Amino acid sequence: MSFEEKPGAVIKVPVWLRPWLLLAVLLVLWQIAIQRHPGQLLPGPWGVVGGIADLLRHGLLLKYVVASLFRVTWGFGLAVILAVPLGMVIGWYTRAEMALNPIIQILRPISPLAWIPIAILWFGVGDLSAIFLIFLGSFFPLLLTAMNAVRGVPAVYVNAGRNFGLRPIDLFVRILYPAAVPQLIIGLRITLGIAWLVVVAAEMIAVNSGLGFLIVDARNAGNRYDLVVAGMVIIGLIGLLLDWGIRSLERVKSFRWSYSEE
Amino acid sequence: MESSVAASATRIAVQVEDVGMIFTRDGKQTLVLDNINLEVGEGEFVCLLGPSGCGKSTLLNIMAGFLSPTSGTVRVGGEVVQGPDPRRIVVFQERGVFPWLTVEENIGFGLAALDRKERQHRINHYVGMVGLKGFENSYPSDLSGGMKQRLEVARALAVNPDMLLLDEPFGALDSITRLTMRRELLRIWEAERKTILFVTHDIDEAVQLADRVVVMSARPATIQQIVTIDIPHPRDLSSPRYLELRDGIFQQIGLAHHV
Numbered sequence: 001m002s003f004e005e006k007p008g009a010v011i012k013v014p015v016w017l018r019p020w021l022l023l024a025v026l027l028v029l030w031q032i033a034i035q036r037h038p039g040q041l042l043p044g045p046w047g048v049v050g051g052i053a054d055l056l057r058h059g060l061l062l063k064y065v066v067a068s069l070f071r072v073t074w075g076f077g078l079a080v081i082l083a084v085p086l087g088m089v090i091g092w093y094t095r096a097e098m099a100l101n102p103i104i105q106i107l108r109p110i111s112p113l114a115w116i117p118i119a120i121l122w123f124g125v126g127d128l129s130a131i132f133l134i135f136l137g138s139f140f141p142l143l144l145t146a147m148n149a150v151r152g153v154p155a156v157y158v159n160a161g162r163n164f165g166l167r168p169i170d171l172f173v174r175i176l177y178p179a180a181v182p183q184l185i186i187g188l189r190i191t192l193g194i195a196w197l198v199v200v201a202a203e204m205i206a207v208n209s210g211l212g213f214l215i216v217d218a219r220n221a222g223n224r225y226d227l228v229v230a231g232m233v234i235i236g237l238i239g240l241l242l243d244w245g246i247r248s249l250e251r252v253k254s255f256r257w258s259y260s261e262e
Numbered sequence: 263m264e265s266s267v268a269a270s271a272t273r274i275a276v277q278v279e280d281v282g283m284i285f286t287r288d289g290k291q292t293l294v295l296d297n298i299n300l301e302v303g304e305g306e307f308v309c310l311l312g313p314s315g316c317g318k319s320t321l322l323n324i325m326a327g328f329l330s331p332t333s334g335t336v337r338v339g340g341e342v343v344q345g346p347d348p349r350r351i352v353v354f355q356e357r358g359v360f361p362w363l364t365v366e367e368n369i370g371f372g373l374a375a376l377d378r379k380e381r382q383h384r385i386n387h388y389v390g391m392v393g394l395k396g397f398e399n400s401y402p403s404d405l406s407g408g409m410k411q412r413l414e415v416a417r418a419l420a421v422n423p424d425m426l427l428l429d430e431p432f433g434a435l436d437s438i439t440r441l442t443m444r445r446e447l448l449r450i451w452e453a454e455r456k457t458i459l460f461v462t463h464d465i466d467e468a469v470q471l472a473d474r475v476v477v478m479s480a481r482p483a484t485i486q487q488i489v490t491i492d493i494p495h496p497r498d499l500s501s502p503r504y505l506e507l508r509d510g511i512f513q514q515i516g517l518a519h520h521v
Contacts, residue, residue: 154357156354156357156358157358157360159328159346159352159354160352160354160358160360162328162345162346163326163346163347163348163351163352164348164351164371164372164421165346165347165348165372174371175360178360178362178363179360179362181362253401254362254363254364254401255362256403257361257362257401257402257403
């Protein structure tokens with residue numbers, strides 16, 4: 001009987017509503033805590049809402065969001081276009097991998113943020129620097145994902161492809177790439193998350209716009225912590241939306257096979 | 263019966279001459295195939311029968327061109343085999359169909375050189391032949407094991423190969439589906455008259471299907487005996503001749519047929 005709910009004990013909350021309810025409770029607790037201990041430690045949720053309204057009024061929110069997304073699109077997009085085909089070729093040809101692996105393994109653990117001085121030296125303060133940093137932060141994870149994905153393609157698909165007389169280029173396009181897509185989508189998801197982390201950091205130093213700049217600027221120009229936290233909330237929400245967007249790829253029928261099988 | 267005892271009358275499709283295969287792993291050499299000699303006639307249905315892991319799949323992969331033998335040669339149509347070729351298509355044990363393509367796209371995979379109309383025509387023909395009508399736009403993950411295997415056979419037949427090489431194609435299926443699949447394969451073979459090499463470890467399967475059964479020993483594999491199955495299709499599985507041939511192979515392999 002322990003599985004049955006006692007009649008009349010609780011009001012049933014639909015499953016989809018529960019996480020939102022929890023969020024609302026936490027926000028209320030946050031607001032109460034701030035009101036009982038007013039000070040400089042943190043703005044309350046109400047103050048943050050006011051901050052977001054302020055940003056909207058001045059037309060800054062949209063401008064900064066667009067600026068950040070613009071940089072991520074270019075940096076991440078270029079990394080995808082270059083790293084995925086390159087990684088697949090390197091992963092497929094053992095000799096290429098043996099030759100390049102030491103270089104990749106040395107460059108990979110260097111945080112893209114360590115490149116900030118060099119980025120500014122090469123590209124100055126501006127979009128190019130930020131795009132370059134996002135590109136670097138996305139390139140190596142994607143390269144390694146593609147290398148591993150192509151190595152993980154079952155031999156039976158490769159043999160079947162060769163059996164039908166595919167030339168190497170067709171083998172990549174018609175067998176290795178589609179067989180690697182499920183792995184690649186996972187890599188894209190993780191890497192887009194990294195790119196979104198890097199853009200905020202890059203904008204704190206290398207440019208004069210964007211959500212990262214907003215956070216630093218709000219602090220420097222008068223300790224507006226309501227705007228700082230507003231910026232953080234917006235960053236979180238957009239990160240969530242980006243992840244949703246890329247996860248929708250997993251539902252494409254011709255990509256979905258590896259999730260439904262075994 | 264032109265379907266049986268075809269080897270002497272028709273042209274030779276495959277010639278395996280003194281083929282040996284040694285695998286080297288971690289510096290250790292394993293002799294897998296030892297001095298294999300075999301001829302297969304055009305349009306003949308030959309089963310390679312042997313215990314699991316004996317090397318019969320290795321022999322099939324050598325004939326397909328995926329592996330080069332350590333010694334000896336394989337000739338197909340007089341030419342030495344040097345790599346895979348669309349004229350001889352392998353049907354793999356499992357999961358050989360491409361899961362990212364639909365049924366239609368799988369069958370059309372090897373038909374890129376044809377114009378659209380001809381390709382669609384062939385796809386429709388083979389969709390019908392293997393009984394997948396209504397599933398043209400389904401993905402393999404929505405098909406049963408038997409349907410996937412039929413799909414792979416259809417994809418192989420669509421490129422009109424001279425020869426099909428089947429590597430324990432029905433091994434992963436349940437016993438009822440397996441029986442149906444054997445009947446289907448024989449029906450297709452009688453319609454298309456391809457040369458078929460069929461690897462199996464199932465004695466009944468070999469005797470039900472083949473014109474000749476090549477009985478192979480455990481590793482290193484040698485050819486123990488070649489048994490001609492002189493029973494016309496459809497075969498009566500309780501006829502004295504069927505049981506006699508089957509029991510003969512059981513004894514050859516060293517098994518009494520009591521459980």
